[in-house]
Amino acid sequence: MALMFQRLARNFVKNGYYPTDGDTIARVLSALSAPRSGTLRILDPCAGEGVALAECKHHLGSDRVQAFAVEYDRERAWHAKQLLDHGIHGDIQDCNLGQRQFGLLWLNPPYGDLVADKGSTGDRLGGQMDKGGRKRLEKLFYNFAVPALQFGGIMVLIIPRYTLDKELAVWITTHFHRVQVFQAPEQQFKQIVLFGVRRRTRDARNDDPEMRNRLLSIVSGELEPGVLPEAWSQEPYVVPAAPGGEVKFNYVKIDAGQLNEEIRRNPCLWDQFNLKFRRLALESSRRPLRPLSNWHLALSLAAGQVSGVVQSKDGRRFLIKGGTHKEKMREVRTEIQPDDTVTSITILTDKFVPTIRAIDFTPGPDYARVIEIR
Known part of the structure; x- marks a missing residue:
């Protein structure tokens, strides 16, 4: 399968960032399909330069797919804005993402340990602790992004195999069914590719002990997952149509550059300026009628x-x-x-x-x- 946007990718391999390679993207896309009708919303909360999500949009149908992305690095974020429908340059922790509003979550998070909060600035990371007691970026992004995926939505998770511990395996089997794990064709970081369909509740009737045991066997090293096939021959993962209503996707710390872009793309914001920013009309001061008590x-x-x-x-x-x-x-x-x-x-x-x-x-x-x- 020929990829459309790989030639637009730039050399952003720096500061520990390595984008998903073209072979892995092509094999993942062969497992995805779109429904016959409806608008789709797809999300990448750590989008890099936006190439992977742009490929997903093209594969699922550019005329009916809205692509949303978040990226922390400024240069990569503004490159992604040129490829995708909606992009935020900022920290995922400062984004307001509507819950259960996206049909596809492409999640290839940064790999590594989180910096300790020794300055007592406030730890919002919750239980992102791996079995060695360290906080992991992979779990941070998982916890922030999964609530945005609608029921029946598809998650594509690309992480190093060694970060799939018992805690993360339990999270995944709690939130998803039809879970499958493969080795990525590119093994520079020993990545695995995990597919899952978000389920509605943690109903005991939906628990799949066999699936959980299979994930735990991969964690322990007893089971070796197969390589992600070049051509998908199983039942495809169908990305569901987006639910009704306006999507919630904004940033609480918008900078001047991004505000200027939003105004350029949506001039009607000026008509709603007082409403959006709660600007009060200036009135001339008047002296009180009597001395103040x-x-x-x-x-x-x-x-x-x-x-x-x-x-x-x-x-x-x-x-x-x-x-x-x-x-x-x-x-x-x-x-x-x-x-x-x-x-x-x-x-x-x-x-x-x-x-x-x-x-x-x-x-x-x-x-x-x-x-x-x-």
Whole structure:
């Protein structure tokens, strides 16, 4: 089978990234087919330059397939954007992917250990631990991407054989049926290619002990999977049509370049700017009808309405910012009981304290002095 987009691939083999080779892609595609009707959505959460997913789109029918991709490397991501329908340059952990909205998950994740969170920045990786106690990128991408696959959707998982441990095997047999494992024709990293169909529930009636035992035998080395055939002779894996409704596929940390691209591709965003970005119309400030009481002042400070540049009657200029914080008022009461015992009662009462901080911008000896008004 001749591949259409291999000639568009660029030399991105760097920083531990190695794209899926053309022979493996061609053999995987021979196992996939499309239904007779309906629009398809396919997803690659670590798409590289986008060649593999572009080949899938062409194979399943370019006129009826929408291809979605995420890639962390900037150069590769912008190359993928030129080949695919929708692309995000960013971290998979900062993407909003709609659950059960994609019919095909092409998952060839980065290979390797995750960097330890020694800076206590927050560990969102959950149980991505292999049997040696190390966190693996393969499991991270699996846990973030599989929920986006619709029931009946097809997963193509390409990982090194040594990363298929007991924990990952249990995850796969829990989420998928019709699981088959093959050696990839390219064995530079001892890859395996795993096919599976996502099932609806973990109903005990759907458990396949034989399939689980077969995966565990591969994990232990007792069973050697065969090489992925050049021509698929079994029942094909049919990618289901996409469910109804608008697809959810966005990035929470969009940069200026990607925002500009979205505006260029979808000019109607300008008509919805206030709605999308919740921009409030600017109104001129008006003086209150009466002097502010302490209660009014506290409300204004808490709402962030006391701020900006002000000028005093004697000509001094200040940059001010108001706020409100809560303090505890402590009161201790001593009571003598009828039996002459003494009881001490501590009462803590919340007190909201309005505060205004100002920086003096008036030229002179007090320039840049910080003033606090409570």
